[in-house]
Amino acid sequence: MTTVRRSFLKNTAAAAMAAALPALGFAQAPAAPASRRNFAPQSGGWRTFEVTTRVDIPKPEGVTRVWLPIPSVNSDYQHSLENGFSSNGTAKLVQDGQDGAKMLYVEFAASEAKPFVEITSRVQTQGRAMDWSQKTAKAEEADTLRYFTRATTLIPTDGIVRKTALAATQGARGDVEKAQKLYDWIVANTYREPKVRGCGEGDIKTMLETGNLGGKCADLNALFVGLCRSVGVPARDVYGIRLVPSAFGYKELSGNPASLKGAQHCRSEVYLKGYGWVAMDPADVAKVMRLETADWIKNTTNPVVAPVNKALFGGWEGNWMAYNTAHDVALPNSKGDKLGFLMYPVGENAAGRFDSYAPDDFKYQITAREIKA
Incomplete structure (x- = not known):
């Protein structure tokens, strides 16, 4: 099946503060940790990150559905900016009707042999x-x-x-x-x-x-x-x-x-x-x-x-x-129960809901890259 590539409209006016998403790539290696010193976070000093989540379904069984939380908080400590994604399924931006938690919903046909989805979100954060x-x-x-x-x-x-x-x-x-x-x-x-x-x-x-x-x-x-x-x-x-x-x-x-x-x-x-x-x-x-x-x-x-x-x-x-402040989250088009909260990738197929706490079984990976000014 031909890979579909799209990008979402910008989430908020704050997105104008960020440039277009660069090509997706590997995250930078982590810096060596500093020696432990006085813990005193301060406000100010905005940082920009791109966070990439990728899900692969190695053994699909019937129609497969995936929900990926995306940042939907805009506040004095975070600007949730734009999102770009690629997938060989049918994907759209949806949100929980009660608390407004945003997510990418992807549905894969039963005939899709190797379902995958990858989404990159850009955010700015400060202490x-x-x-x-x-x-x-x-x-x-x-x-x-x-x-x-x-x-x-x-x-x-x-x-x-x-x-x-x-x-x-x-x-x-x-x-x-x-x-x-x-x-x-x-x-x-x-x-x-x-x-x-x-x-x-x-x-x-x-x-x-x-x-x-x-x-x-x-x-x-x-x-x-x-x-x-x-x-x-x-x-x-x-x-x-x-x-x-x-x-x-x-x-x-x-x-x-x-x-x-x-x-x-x-x-x-x-x-x-x-x-x-x-x-x-x-x-x-x-x-x-x-x-x-x-x-x-x-x-x-x-x-x-x-x-x-x-x-x-x-x-x-x-x-x-x-990501969000949502409780009792109803996943759109899900056949499973509501979630107490949405903080992990979630997936279902004909056999039921995947174990989101086992990313080596329900194959997903999350990486981040800081964008320097």
């Missing part, structure tokens, strides 16, 4: 760091704030979730103190569990009911979001992927641009009056505590952990790209 001395953010719309206090399938806001949050925030005055107490509760009571597949499932009610508070980013940050929502603090997960090494030398907070297998990472945000949407990432504190050194660090005063714990309440590093 974030909250200046707590300034309360100048514009107020968010009331409907938006209500939306981000709602319950979802995996993030209920009543029962044990609310009970836990009320106990953790006892004595807090205002939303900043509530957020700080809940952030500290996550860091003190949960832990990174390397054996969890992918980024975890984010089933926070089960975590609390069983007392099993080990997990990965989609578990720990979802728990933080749910606790915040349950006490009236708007919060949301932000699903994305690390692209390049950390500028601060932290290996566990880095991505290898030549192979981003397993680099998916969920962050979070809370809305705080006067400050707007504020970056949070207690799950990465847990990751540094468990994996950054040979020994599992059990306290936040350790010099490796302390700067990360401080900075990730109100900031994050711009070596990461956001």
Whole structure:
């Protein structure tokens, strides 16, 4: 079948800031990591990246469908620009009707012997760091704030979730103190569990009911979001992927641009009056505590952990790209269940849905390339 080549219309007006996509190629080799030093991300210094995802279906069975998340966040920390793709299937840009998560949907005929799709997205990112001395953010719309206090399938806001949050925030005055107490509760009571597949499932009610508070980013940050929502603090997960090494030398907070297998990472945000949407990432504190050194660090005063714990309440590093903030995602034309979130390539054929957490079986690879000015 003849390969189809197209490009999408630019996602937003921000795309005018970027030049046309160059020819697709191999990602640059990762730079040697710097020695670990004080972790202090700052806003400013926009960086431009091209992120390429390729899926190959080695053994097609009947009609095959693939959904690839693409960056759909435009904010003060990310500009989602244009996308270009090639495939031997029928492809189109679609989005989830509830949260607006954008994706490339590709359908391959049963007669296609070697289905493939490759998409390159261009984004600009920068770091974030909250200046707590300034309360100048514009107020968010009331409907938006209500939306981000709602319950979802995996993030209920009543029962044990609310009970836990009320106990953790006892004595807090205002939303900043509530957020700080809940952030500290996550860091003190949960832990990174390397054996969890992918980024975890984010089933926070089960975590609390069983007392099993080990997990990965989609578990720990979802728990933080749910606790915040349950006490009236708007919060949301932000699903994305690390692209390049950390500028601060932290290996566990880095991505290898030549192979981003397993680099998916969920962050979070809370809305705080006067400050707007504020970056949070207690799950990465847990990751540094468990994996950054040979020994599992059990306290936040350790010099490796302390700067990360401080900075990730109100900031994050711009070596990461956001896909979306969507929950309960219905994949267009899918015969499977809704997804709790969309952060990985997803595929289905006549035998059912592929395992997105096994990129060596469901053949996909993700690479990144930084575009220097």
